[in-house]
Amino acid sequence: MIEQVPLNHALIVTTMMFFIGVYGFLTRKNLITMLISIELMLNAVNLNFVFFDKYLYPGTLEGHFFSLFIIAIAAAEAAVAIAIFINLYRNIRSIDVEEVDKMKY
Amino acid sequence: METSAILFYTIATIMIVFSLLAVTASKILRAAVFLLFALGGTAGIYFMVDYFFLAAVQLIVYAGGIVVLIIFSILLTSHIEEKMQKPDIWKIILTSIIGFAGATMSIHVITNHVFTPHADTGVVASMDVIGEKLMNYGDSGYVLPFEVISILLLAAMVGAIVVAKRNKPGSND
Numbered sequence: 462m463i464e465q466v467p468l469n470h471a472l473i474v475t476t477m478m479f480f481i482g483v484y485g486f487l488t489r490k491n492l493i494t495m496l497i498s499i500e501l502m503l504n505a506v507n508l509n510f511v512f513f514d515k516y517l518y519p520g521t522l523e524g525h526f527f528s529l530f531i532i533a534i535a536a537a538e539a540a541v542a543i544a545i546f547i548n549l550y551r552n553i554r555s556i557d558v559e560e561v562d563k564m565k566y
Numbered sequence: 567m568e569t570s571a572i573l574f575y576t577i578a579t580i581m582i583v584f585s586l587l588a589v590t591a592s593k594i595l596r597a598a599v600f601l602l603f604a605l606g607g608t609a610g611i612y613f614m615v616d617y618f619f620l621a622a623v624q625l626i627v628y629a630g631g632i633v634v635l636i637i638f639s640i641l642l643t644s645h646i647e648e649k650m651q652k653p654d655i656w657k658i659i660l661t662s663i664i665g666f667a668g669a670t671m672s673i674h675v676i677t678n679h680v681f682t683p684h685a686d687t688g689v690v691a692s693m694d695v696i697g698e699k700l701m702n703y704g705d706s707g708y709v710l711p712f713e714v715i716s717i718l719l720l721a722a723m724v725g726a727i728v729v730a731k732r733n734k735p736g737s738n739d
Contacts, residue, residue: 465571485589537722544730
């Protein structure tokens with residue numbers, strides 16, 4: 462794949478994916494769909510790390526391990542976030558961002 | 567055009583289309599399923615660059631773990647047939663402008679920069695290479711982040727259980 466696909470094209474794909482995630486994060490109001498957008502952004506960043514590693518610095522596997530650790534952190538983040546959503550839903554019967562102001566005062 | 571190039575562009579198209587669907591779908595469960603396809607496409611690209619372990623981790627943790635977790639939380643917190651209200655049109659326009667501006671800026675930089683790919687294909691990311699690097703405390707070893715991540719995962723697990731635990735009726739906490 463490295464010989465046939467230039468790095469620019471691969472990076473354009475990840476850029477588009479990242480900004481689609483940004484768009485979703487800013488327009489959605491449901492907390493779970495916002496979490497989905499965050500996962501999209503993290504995924505695009507992972508792909509970027511892998512492409513830079515594979516094309517420009519082969520032999521060190523640095524991007525590979527960065528992606529591995531980012532995946533682990535994303536899993537931890539998703540678990541905590543969903544625990545918070547479930548607790549919120551139990552308390553205020555909604556997971557809409559505009560109604561979540563319990564921690565404000 | 568080579569077959570792997572065709573494969574890459576196909577997977578890239580699938581990924582972008584499903585990402586777009588995931589952030590615009592009006593039914594929340596569908597958004598989660600579209601996310602699953604986008605993450606699966608990513609795993610396909612990891613397979614194409616010969617990072618088999620990373621592809622397997624992507625499939626297990628993202629597709630098998632996070633998406634299932636998201637679907638569970640959707641089923642716990644909303645009706646399946648419930649449609650989300652559309653965001654108002656000004657918000658969509660403004661956010662699209664922001665997204666397009668950022669994307670065009672980044673793509674402009676990417677297309678104008680000349681990357682010089684490394685000639686050799688590098689080491690093969692086989693299981694024993696990965697295991698040695700993860701447990702290596704010398705140069706280019708990753709034992710410290712590995713241990714920190716393990717503590718983070720433990721803390722996140724305990725924290726998630728504590729936060730999501732149902733309080734006993736009668737207790738004030």
